[in-house]
Amino acid sequence: MSYASSQLPTPVERPGIFAATLESVADLGEVVIDSVRGLGELTLFFLSTLSWMATRWPRRETLFASLYQIGVRSLPVVALTGTFIGMVLAVQSYSQFRAFGLETQLGAVINRSMFRELGPVLAATMLAGRVGSSIAAELGTMRVTEQIDALVSMGTNPIRYLVVPRFIACLFMIPSLTLMAVFMGVVGGGFYCTFVLDIDQYYYFSNARYIGANGDLFYGITKSFFFGAAIAILSCYRGFHCAPGAEGVGRASTAAFVQSFVVILVFDLLLSITLDNVYYWLWPHEAR
Amino acid sequence: MNDRSVNGEMHIATRGLSVRFGRQQVLRDVTLEVPHGQTLAIIGESGCGKTVLLKTLIGLIQPTMGEVSFAGQLLRGLSEKQITQVRTKFGFVFQNAALFDSLSIADNVAFPLLEHNRAKDEEAYRIVRDRLAEVGLPPAVMVKRPAELSGGMRKRVGLARALIMEPEVLLYDEPTTGLDPIMTDVINELMIRTRNTHPVTSIVVTHDMSSALKVSDRIIMLYPLSRLDEGEPQVIFDGTPKEIAQCKDPRVAQFLRGEAGDRLESA
Numbered sequence: 001m002s003y004a005s006s007q008l009p010t011p012v013e014r015p016g017i018f019a020a021t022l023e024s025v026a027d028l029g030e031v032v033i034d035s036v037r038g039l040g041e042l043t044l045f046f047l048s049t050l051s052w053m054a055t056r057w058p059r060r061e062t063l064f065a066s067l068y069q070i071g072v073r074s075l076p077v078v079a080l081t082g083t084f085i086g087m088v089l090a091v092q093s094y095s096q097f098r099a100f101g102l103e104t105q106l107g108a109v110i111n112r113s114m115f116r117e118l119g120p121v122l123a124a125t126m127l128a129g130r131v132g133s134s135i136a137a138e139l140g141t142m143r144v145t146e147q148i149d150a151l152v153s154m155g156t157n158p159i160r161y162l163v164v165p166r167f168i169a170c171l172f173m174i175p176s177l178t179l180m181a182v183f184m185g186v187v188g189g190g191f192y193c194t195f196v197l198d199i200d201q202y203y204y205f206s207n208a209r210y211i212g213a214n215g216d217l218f219y220g221i222t223k224s225f226f227f228g229a230a231i232a233i234l235s236c237y238r239g240f241h242c243a244p245g246a247e248g249v250g251r252a253s254t255a256a257f258v259q260s261f262v263v264i265l266v267f268d269l270l271l272s273i274t275l276d277n278v279y280y281w282l283w284p285h286e287a288r
Numbered sequence: 289m290n291d292r293s294v295n296g297e298m299h300i301a302t303r304g305l306s307v308r309f310g311r312q313q314v315l316r317d318v319t320l321e322v323p324h325g326q327t328l329a330i331i332g333e334s335g336c337g338k339t340v341l342l343k344t345l346i347g348l349i350q351p352t353m354g355e356v357s358f359a360g361q362l363l364r365g366l367s368e369k370q371i372t373q374v375r376t377k378f379g380f381v382f383q384n385a386a387l388f389d390s391l392s393i394a395d396n397v398a399f400p401l402l403e404h405n406r407a408k409d410e411e412a413y414r415i416v417r418d419r420l421a422e423v424g425l426p427p428a429v430m431v432k433r434p435a436e437l438s439g440g441m442r443k444r445v446g447l448a449r450a451l452i453m454e455p456e457v458l459l460y461d462e463p464t465t466g467l468d469p470i471m472t473d474v475i476n477e478l479m480i481r482t483r484n485t486h487p488v489t490s491i492v493v494t495h496d497m498s499s500a501l502k503v504s505d506r507i508i509m510l511y512p513l514s515r516l517d518e519g520e521p522q523v524i525f526d527g528t529p530k531e532i533a534q535c536k537d538p539r540v541a542q543f544l545r546g547e548a549g550d551r552l553e554s555a
Contacts, residue, residue: 146384152347
């Protein structure tokens with residue numbers, strides 16, 4: 001590969017160190033302004049969704065379609081993931097518990113992990129992957145093909161017609177999906193421990209019914225509501241602000257999943273800290 | 289001529305309209321008045337801002353500066369409810385019809401009626417059948433999905449949907465683009481028939497000169513801002529179809545004759 005030496009680019013005058021610093025400060029400022037504006041727009045989008053949800057409930061057919069698409073169609077994949085994670089937990093913890101002769105306690109450990117952490121986070125992750133990106137792609141295509149403009153031109157608010165049903169569906173289906181993931185995790189873990197690892201069924205299941213299981217389940221389901229709301233709002237917002245063309249739709253759908261996933265993890269940490277603090281505030285004698 | 293314009297009020301008007309996207313200015317100081325019952329064609333090359341102007345008229349795009357008014361009422365400052373009220377008086381025919389692909393043709397056309405509770409299911413579908421017949425489509429298409437129809441049929445469904453609320457104003461965004469010559473004339477005839485059977489004001493954005501000459505009673509031509517100097521008006525022609533044929537402006541003549549001229553060289 002040889003380039004014609006006669007076509008060397010003419011040297012560009014380089015800015016001085018002062019100008020270069022100023023430029024990078026300006027760039028940084030632009031990034032900050034953009035992100036603050038984005039966050040503000042997202043918040044307004046969320047508030048607008050809430051206010052439409054309060055003023056006019058979507059029509060039954062629209063809502064049922066969303067509930068079916070988002071909830072029912074996600075059940076198999078969530079159930080499958082739950083089962084496998086339950087079994088993997090059994091495999092991973094067995095050797096350590098076995099060393100202390102505590103293998104009959106495995107049930108409590110698996111169930112507690114599923115209730116508090118893995119159930120809600122897994123269900124939310126699967127929902128973000130399956131539903132979040134498809135919502136973003138669908139709404140993004142509607143934006144690109146002027147269908148959202150058509151809605152507005154017919155005097156229909158697109159947030160009310162498109163976002164509210166999906167938001168409600170995510171909000172109310174994610175607890176059921178979480179329950180499904182948790183249930184299948186418990187079943188999968190129990191199956192692996194008692195049938196494959198040959199742990200005594202009586203002791204396994206009596207230990208698995210640990211004190212505070214109800215509280216832990218409630219804890220997990222509370223978290224899932226926040227995850228569901230975040231997935232719906234982020235995915236719809238990405239779809240609404242889709243850049244033109246096939247590339248724009250692709251990017252919106254990827255961004256919807258990645259951002260939902262990051263937000264799920266951040267929310268998970270913050271909610272865990274907050275809920276623990278609330279718990280110890282309500283029952284101080286539990287704190288050590 | 290038209291007794292509904294007796295009060296002298298313009299049906300749709302813009303004053304000093306400017307639209308800017310980021311750093312790119314698309315419209316600059318466009319002032320336009322459309323009386324009741326007129327059919328106005330907005331022509332101009334791609335990228336001159338015709339569609340942006342059309343979308344600004346119903347608030348799909350917010351102007352950076354200037355005002356839009358409908359029947360003497362300024363759109364700026366209207367509440368969500370009021371602007372919805374105004375929008376139901378418009379019918380918008382989109383370039384690619386913009387039908388909802390998740391709904392059947394019947395539900396697409398009935399959509400505005402059901403959304404605004406103007407009719408119940410049975411009644412709505414009866415009106416849909418009439419409107420589809422009006423644009424020359426058989427009732428058999430009602431159960432189909434938009435993806436199953438040809439481009440020309442989709443455009444006709446789009447027109448039926450725009451007509452279903454009996455609008456006062458019809459906005460057409462490039463209604464004949466991408467159609468074969470016969471279907472182009474079908475759409476032209478439908479626009480003329482619609483104007484004759486419904487008392488509407490129509491604004492047609494197009495770059496198809498034969499269509500503009502055939503359907504309109506007034507033509508304005510927009511010119512891309514990038515080719516204009518500071519201070520030159522963006523509307524370079526405003527007159528009847530007869531007048532445009534005699535227009536001396538070389539830019540108008542170039543568009544009418546469809547000549548590349550200096551456009552092959554990059555600016």
